[in-house]
Amino acid sequence: MANIEQRGMYESFPRSGKNVSYTHYCPGCGHGIINKLIAEACADLGLQDRTIFVDPVGCGVFTYYYWDAAHISAAHGRASAAATGVSRARPDAVTIAYQGDGDLGAIGFNNAFQAAARGERFGCIFVNNSLYGMTGGQMAPTTLDGETTTTTPFGRDPALTGHPLHVCEVFAQLKAPVYIARVSVADTKRIMQAKQAIRKVFEIQRDRKGYALLEILAPCPTNFKMTPDKAAAFCINEMEAEFPLGVFRDSAGEGLAPREIPRAASCRELFAEKDAVPPAADDPSFEERRFKFAGYGGQGILSLGLCIAEAARLERRHTLWFPSYGPEQRGGSANCSVVVSGTPIGSPAVEHPDVLVCMNQPAYERFAGDVKKGGTIIVDATVPVVADPPEGVRLVRWPAVKMAEEFGVPKAANTMMLAALKKFKCTGLSDENLETALVASFKKKPALGEKNRELLRAAEARDHS
Numbered sequence: 437m438a439n440i441e442q443r444g445m446y447e448s449f450p451r452s453g454k455n456v457s458y459t460h461y462c463p464g465c466g467h468g469i470i471n472k473l474i475a476e477a478c479a480d481l482g483l484q485d486r487t488i489f490v491d492p493v494g495c496g497v498f499t500y501y502y503w504d505a506a507h508i509s510a511a512h513g514r515a516s517a518a519a520t521g522v523s524r525a526r527p528d529a530v531t532i533a534y535q536g537d538g539d540l541g542a543i544g545f546n547n548a549f550q551a552a553a554r555g556e557r558f559g560c561i562f563v564n565n566s567l568y569g570m571t572g573g574q575m576a577p578t579t580l581d582g583e584t585t586t587t588t589p590f591g592r593d594p595a596l597t598g599h600p601l602h603v604c605e606v607f608a609q610l611k612a613p614v615y616i617a618r619v620s621v622a623d624t625k626r627i628m629q630a631k632q633a634i635r636k637v638f639e640i641q642r643d644r645k646g647y648a649l650l651e652i653l654a655p656c657p658t659n660f661k662m663t664p665d666k667a668a669a670f671c672i673n674e675m676e677a678e679f680p681l682g683v684f685r686d687s688a689g690e691g692l693a694p695r696e697i698p699r700a701a702s703c704r705e706l707f708a709e710k711d712a713v714p715p716a717a718d719d720p721s722f723e724e725r726r727f728k729f730a731g732y733g734g735q736g737i738l739s740l741g742l743c744i745a746e747a748a749r750l751e752r753r754h755t756l757w758f759p760s761y762g763p764e765q766r767g768g769s770a771n772c773s774v775v776v777s778g779t780p781i782g783s784p785a786v787e788h789p790d791v792l793v794c795m796n797q798p799a800y801e802r803f804a805g806d807v808k809k810g811g812t813i814i815v816d817a818t819v820p821v822v823a824d825p826p827e828g829v830r831l832v833r834w835p836a837v838k839m840a841e842e843f844g845v846p847k848a849a850n851t852m853m854l855a856a857l858k859k860f861k862c863t864g865l866s867d868e869n870l871e872t873a874l875v876a877s878f879k880k881k882p883a884l885g886e887k888n889r890e891l892l893r894a895a896e897a898r899d900h901s
């Protein structure tokens with residue numbers, strides 16, 4: 437693809453229903469200059485068709501309108517986490533995260549720092565304008581001592597909020613990064629230095645050398661409440677006094693070999709290793725079923741849901757299993773949702789189940805009213821159900837706990853519930869796959885797997901009408 441036109445920026449930006457050729461940045465904003473430098477570096481190095489930008493939430497959010505390359509928008513603070521995924525999934529790409537100082541220095545600090553510690557193979561361009569620009573100029577971790585922001589109207593007071601966070605200096609404690617530097621775009625000389633540093637970040641990624649962090653001091657005239665020239669002077673005189681420019685680490689030229697990070701196996705590959713079941717096949721004729729399993733932690737509720745999902749997988753249905761439990765290791769309430777479908781599933785959330793399995797009273801009280809008309813509730817017979825089920829919903833009182841005790845395996849109450857699901861044809865899945873999934877759930881204890889298969893059949897054969 438080397439022959440595509442390398443122009444860096446798009447010619448026009450179809451933003452907000454208009455096709456304009458100006459960016460959304462305020463006059464004198466550092467982002468505008470940095471955006472241009474990044475686009476130039478990407479194009480000059482011929483990397484547009486290899487570059488994936490991970491965009492922030494902040495004033496830099498719209499870079500996908502400007503840079504002609506691939507983009508992913510990350511949630512606020514998560515660009516480094518997203519860039520980790522991108523660079524691992526696409527090791528040949530040049531991955532560049534773009535983050536503000538609120539984004540990286542506050543909510544996203546840990547994921548950025550951990551990515552640097554791991555030496556992830558992406559470049560991080562970190563725009564430090566000393567405050568939260570997009571949301572109206574609140575204090576950021578990088579706000580200077582005494583600096584006025586909307587949340588520090590009398591100036592940042594170190595006694596209340598500490599001192600500014602020096603991101604480069606902190607990251608420079610780590611072993612893994614190959615390049616860490618701070619530059620500025622407050623005047624022409626500095627812009628030229630920033631241009632070289634930005635190129636370097638791209639080159640390091642092009643040559644797969646490792647993690648690079650480039651902090652760029654940038655004026656925000658709007659929130660500094662200054663004219664662009666005064667904002668640039670603030671950047672040079674005040675911000676640089678706190679954040680000195682310079683290179684904190686540069687080992688990129690030390691003959692480092694390209695660093696390959698082994699690609700993580702996809703779920704599909706993991707399943708392929710596990711057994712030979714091919715991925716889900718589309719079958720719109722299969723009616724989607726949504727399940728909710730609820731009870732106390734320790735009752736095997738989550739395993740029961742997992743068993744249905746596994747049976748669906750064996751049957752090549754699309755399926756999702758989504759657990760939810762309280763902080764207690766055992767005894768707290770637990771539930772899980774399972775969706776089994778003939779077509780790809782949009783959401784794992786189950787608000788209105790077709791089938792509800794309740795192992796305790798709170799579960800019945802919480803979920804019974806949500807069951808769809810025509811659906812089924814299977815509730816353990818020990819539960820003193822008070823309220824009637826919704827109209828048109830079948831209620832089955834099934835002695836799962838009692839039977840498990842009678843069989844001498846009290847822990848198998850969830851297997852007893854599986855027997856009910858099977859007996860009352862609630863799953864739309866074959867008996868064979870349900871049994872195989874049950875046995876597979878005990879793969880570390882095969883004898884228990886076979887025992888549970890026996891119990892399942894015995895429970896199903898009992899007459900409880």
Ligand SMILES: Cc1ncc(C[n+]2csc(CCOP(=O)(O)OP(=O)(O)O)c2C)c(N)n1
Nearest residue numbers: 493494495512536537538539567568569570
């Ligand atoms: C999880 C989350 N928390 C908070 C916000 C609100 N929010 C949007 S942008 C922003 C801060 C932007 O500041 P910065 O990262 O410094 O970028 P700038 O706008 O200055 O370039 C915040 C707090 C959000 N969108 N998402």
Ligand code: SF4
Nearest residue numbers: 461462465495569656
């Ligand atoms: S608010 Fe500040 S950071 Fe945001 S676009 Fe305007 S000048 Fe730039």
